Amino acid sequence: MLSLKLVALLACSCLCLAAPIRREVPQEHSHEPILTSVRASLNLNNPDQIVDPVFALLGDAAAAAGAGDVTDLACLQQVVADQAFTNAKAAGDVDGMVNALIFRALERNTGQVGLASELCTETATNAEIAALTQHQDPASTNAAATNKAIALELAQQIASVGGDPQDALKSGTFAPGNLDDTTGKGNTCDDANDPNGCIFTQNLLVADATADEINAAVAGVSASNAASAASSTTA
Template identity: 65%
Template sequence: MKYESLSVIAFIGLASAAPTPKNVFSIPRAMLRGREVPQEHSHDRFLDGVRVNLAINNPAGISDPVFGLLGNAAAAAGAGTITNLDCLHQATADQAFTNAKAAANVTGQADALMYAALERNTGSVGLASVTCNETAVNPEIAAVQQHQDPASAGAAAGNKAVVLALAVQLQSIGADPQEALLSGTFAAGSTTDNTGKGNTCDTVDDVEGGCIFSQNLLVDDATAAEIDAAVAGTSAAVASGSSAASNSSAVATGSACAAAVTATATVDAAPVASSSAAVAAAATSAASSTSAASGTNVQTFTGTLGGAAPPVVSSTGDRPFSVNGDTFVNSGAALQRSCSVQNNACSNAVNSGSLSGSVSDCGAQETACNAAAATKKARAALDFGSCSNPAIEFAAGLDGRNENSFQAVDQTDFNHGSALNIGVIASFVCGQLSSKCKAGADAIAACATAQTAAAAATGQASADAFNAALGVSA
């Protein structure tokens, strides 16, 4: 994956539209030569998630996650105090993971792991990037290497190993190991391609959080069965008893269950290992076993498109929550898994023709399912400090616009113009909660989760997801 430095300047310029002062980076034109066209928007969803969590505590002063994916010459402009530029990518992922872990944010941890596995820029097509020679603080990050240019020597085998190792780490934090496939890159380009374009894309504000997903350019490095086998082998070795057969997206938080980062990307079906019938059977089996087991079902979502969400059984023990046999430490991750299993069953049913409608309907239901869980937890009264309502609205006519746009409802505490991208407003609101409002740590962590939830949806659903994660309404 090759990242054109000019796009970094454009990105920083966009970010600086917010009232909060931003650094302006001047990158010499000489750095821009010999690189492929920009691709930093290809996997936007993971950069967005890392950006949110890195901002919670950023002692090295790393300017933005995108710098970790650039070649060293361009990366130096945003590396902060990091001097080993070959390790900026890892350091960024490591700090974001640390922050997310401290907040019990499984979504953020998963984003950091996925980001750590993304391909880093090199000077030409077919040239492998240098790997970091330092050990990450978090063993989960240390276990993951970045993808290499698919045209480089040994890339097929190497990238498969990256995905399988990533899958194991995702499983270890309670996320879906099949999500590892989404860290993949494009089809191999030609090493004689002087245009540098290859098989890439770079679409801003892509509706699926990355044009590599919406344009079906992602190349899977492994099969779903290979991921299941890798995770099952690891689970057996540590006697965890946790099955990796469920193809679901358990990206959630302990404090507030966020909408899955990849809610819309899963509709492309390649990572889905089970048929709709198999998923439905699993859900039925889980429901049956639940009735015979001791415990309480804490899943209260009532949507039934493609089948009801499987029960989340609360009992006792070190991992007291279970969904279809998989156990979790906190209810947030378990509820997220339940919502995701329902979404997969729904999507499979649509793709097989047994259910009318579209996979976007399934995605909307999953967003609502996650929002219901998030609201339930968030309404335990978050501390917004001196501010009252951080809700975001989506409507026409804001700031005189003809089209629908996003804006903070409370323009006294969150005075910012409207924007077409909810990320601009959500980032500003979360920043104000921390700096101006002096909100509690619970609210700041929940706002980070809300940003991730909003990024996983579009339009009104984005605003709803953000507000639900904070337990507020427009």
């Protein structure tokens, strides 16, 4: 049976999401498979009482409704990814660790097209998560170079835990929107009912790098202690 606190939080979140908050086109469900995996990992142990990982991909006004005990909303995405990674590592779940890494690198909604999201200044517990930041709006300044660097770093971290570094490309975002489009409509999608992720099924993802660039970035990277720990857990 749901607690009164959880019911209140869910009700508040619905109201906040329904309110006319000015923000970029909704896209928090675009990478739904990643979100689903991180939700499962986070739910194994959720000390901050975060309502759902999806809140970490919203702008501050909406994110606050589901942030639980996290007060620095710029760091909510990192906190979710960090805890999900910790839980997946303890469970020996390499796929869970990989998806937590990808989640950390996903673009977060902002107040308008072309506006970059605020970076977290806190340090994550897991070095693999701490090495990452989120993708930025593709219409923001230097977004292509910024997002490419994030994808290549993500590939290295995925390789370090024994995952497929090419999965880093799944963190990519959409084609740039028009800065003069006041409707907020652009090249995004947002479908919570598409379990495969609408950015993938609708072929909207713009790759940040080539497969060869990913391979070059991870050359010499070997699986770290995190992968070894996960392997020993499942042995």
